[in-house]
Amino acid sequence: MIITHDLGKTYGNRAVVDGLDLRVPEGCVYGFLGPNGSGKSTTMKMLLSLVRPTSGEIHIMGRPMRRSTRRELLGHIGSLIESPPAYGHLTGRENMRLVQRLLDLTDNQVTQAVRTVRLRDHLEKKVRDYSLGMKQRLGLAMALAREPRLLILDEPTNGLDPAGIEEIRRLLTKVADDGTTVMVSSHLLGEIDRTATVLGILGNGRMLFQGTRDELFARSVPDVLVDTSEPQRAAALTARWHTSRLDGATVRLSGLDDKATAGVVSLLVHEDIEIHGVRRDSQSLEDVFMDLTEERGL
C-alpha cells in the first residue's frame, strides 16, 4: 500500500527523517512507533503531501506520488493528523455535513461513518462540548466517510483514557477487517501493539525495526534469573558481564546467550555460591521496544 525509498526531510541542517524505507502491506494495521521527536508526524505529513520531502520517493497503491498523481491518490486516503479537525461552534452533524459537501459524499457514506465510530446519539451536540474521545471519534468519522483505501492516523489515542484507547483500537481493527489499510502512530508501544499486525519503529528519524510483532519478539534475549542464598555476592560477581538487579533472593541478568549463561553458572559454583535455580524469563514486548530505542542513545 505504501512504499518509500530513501525518504528524508531536513530542517536547516538537521535531518529529522533520514533514509526511510517504509513498507506498509495492504490490508494491515501498521503501527508506526517512536519516542517524541523521532519524526513520525513529519513522515506522515510527507505521505499526505503536507510537507515536501527533501529527498526520496513515495509510492502509494503502486503509483508514485507526484504533482500529476497527487490529487487522485489523496482522494483514496483518509487522515487524522494531530488535533481533531472539527469546528467547535458547530454540532457533530453540521461538521459531518460540511465534509459531505466538500467531498461530495452520499448520505449513506456519512451515516455509515457515524455508525462505525458510534456517535449517532451525540450528533446534535456542539463539538466544543464533546469529550476528547468523542472529538477523536468525530475526526475518525470525517476521515472514514469517503471510504478510503488507506487511513493515516497520527496518535489518535493521545490523551484518551484506557476505555477511549480500547474503543479506538477496536475501531481500527474493524476498519482493517473491512479492507482499509491503517497506518497509525504512537509513542507508546502498549497503545497499539495488540492492534498492529506490522510494526515500524523509528528513532532519530531512522527506521530501527520494521516487521511483525513475532519478528520483533524474536530479537529479544530472555533474561536469566538465578535464585541463590547469596544474591548480594552473586550480583557483585556477575556485574562485569551485565547489569544485575537484586530482587529478593534472585539475581536478574540481561542479554546472556546460552554460552554466557553456562559461564556465569560455573563461575558462581566455583565461588562456592549456593544456586537454588536458574531459569529464563522472557522480556515483554515493551522491554524489547525500550531496549531498541534506548540502545541508539535516544
Ligand SMILES: Nc1ncnc2c1ncn2[C@@H]1O[C@H](COP(=O)(O)OP(=O)(O)OP(=O)(O)O)[C@@H](O)[C@H]1O
Ligand atoms: N517545521 C519544522 N521546522 C523545524 N523543525 C521541525 C519542524 N517540524 C518538526 N521539526 C522537528 O523535527 C523533529 C521530528 O518531529 P516530529 O513532529 O516529526 O516528531 P514525532 O515523532 O511526531 O514526535 P511526537 O511524538 O512528539 O509527536 C523534531 O525534533 C521537531 O522539532
Ligand SMILES: [Mg+2]
Ligand atoms: Mg508527532
